[in-house]
Amino acid sequence: MLDNDLKDQLKAYLEKVVHPIELVASLDDSDSSQELRSLLQDIASLSDRVSLSLHGHDARKPSFAINRVGTDISVRFAGIPMGHEFTSLVLALLQVGGHPPKVSDEVIEQVRQLEGEYVFETFMSLSCHSCPDTVQALNLMSVLNSNIKHVAIDGALFQNEVEQRQVMAVPTVFLNGEPFDQGRMTIEQIAARLDSGAAERAAEKLKTKKPFEVLVVGGGPAGAAAAIYAARKGIRTGVAAERFGGQVLDTMAIENFISVPYTEGPKLAAALEQHVHEYDVDVMNLQRAEQLIPADEPGGLIEVQLANGASLKARTVVLSTGARWRNMNVPGEQEYRNKGVTYCPHCDGPLFKGKRVAVIGGGNSGVEAAIDLAGIVDHVTLLEFDGKLRADEVLQRKLRSLSNVSVIVSAQTTEVLGDGQKVTGLAYADRSSGASHRVELEGVFVQIGLLPNTEWLKGTLKLSPRGEIEVDARGETSVPGVFAAGDVTTTPFKQIVIAMGEGAKASLSAFDYLIRLPVEEKEAVAA
Known part of the structure; x- marks a missing residue:
């Protein structure tokens, strides 16, 4: 099932397993079951901490559970998690085996404190580049909290169930048998949905933040570049993003990013976020901007109000909220969204x-x-x-x-x-x-095509007839101290490499604006 190179890589990963784990397979006589048997046998042969049982009793066949021996910690897959989901399989093996996850201690504690019984089912496809984030998030939550159970289901192998439950888009998540959500989700997003007090606590935390010198709104390629260039100047930099990575997360093959012959959107988005975190940047994820309030005078504080009721202030702002898929705006489109x-x-x-x-x-x-x-x-x-x-x-x-x-x-x-x-x-x-x-x-x-995310800016700064933010050659908008970059602007050619360049330019322009403020204005703002 696995070639020798993949076996060598997986064997090295399995050396990080701390607790013994058991793979419990539920199989029938189908070709797919034989394929899954082969995969699980390969995995079990690579580590003495991994054992295999072929006597599972799950109604879905082929399927298997990854169990931490002697505990109720378990992750389930219905199908053969190859393709984009192979990474999900590897992470599940490691996390069930006790290898620490790469998420913040704050999120881990939030998940562990969730009360109630949660049974999640995620319908995914192996060609879906959005599915692994959701699958991996729910898998990890089931490892951290025994009240949470999760199974990832390959819709292509379980077509009858897909038809019966009217699944027409992936990832589609059910919670306790009822529709929960569709689309890419992070562990932070899911935990916030389940934790009723999360939004209020986040808002209170944001209210305590001191003003930034550069506040970037949006976490796509333009926003990431703007944040890095600002932080490299040694000035107080923040990023408020609804989801870090932006529309790049929804992009499959990327073959025109110069010097990188081929990559995929989620991989590039993860690299962008990692690069930003290497600098002293305050990243505030899951934050949707709802209103921009310009400064009373040049050099004064600009305010960005957020959907959760909090607001952030900054001496300069770089808007990089990107764009989204354009709708047809015809009868039936919204009614049958994700239903065909x-x-x-x-x-x-x-x-x-x-x-x-x-x-x-x-x-x-x-x-x-x-x-x-x-x-x-x-x-x-x-x-x-x-x-x-x-x-x-x-x-x-x-x-x-x-x-x-x-x-x-x-x-x-x-x-x-x-x-x-x-x-x-x-x-x-x-x-x-x-x-x-x-x-x-x-x-x-x-x-x-695309539609710029600027509805929240109407009446605040100058927009083009297409709704894009009008910018000059320096990325300046019609509002002093406010700059913009990327797909949200009038800059032609909506490309990742162009957005990155425009983000860097807007950030450098913001820095240039700051250093040219009169000394008395800078001192007044700092006070």
């Missing part, structure tokens, strides 16, 4: 195996999505609003070579159709003739 309407082909594509789907958008993202999905689903219909596709020619050639893809241009999507539970079709109008058409299908993948 989805925005991530890599994550959710396997759930539509053998079905008919549509991709909305003929740019690079849309065509790439159609190509990827064509290898999984029965048929792909790609709809483009313009009279021709806008993707790179190399992608269009690949698309045209696929026999199960239809392309419709000059198509305006008018409605997502469904039966009240799930998507059943899509209506569109031919922009050339005005004729209305309907396509019978089960899934709609929306790939039509």
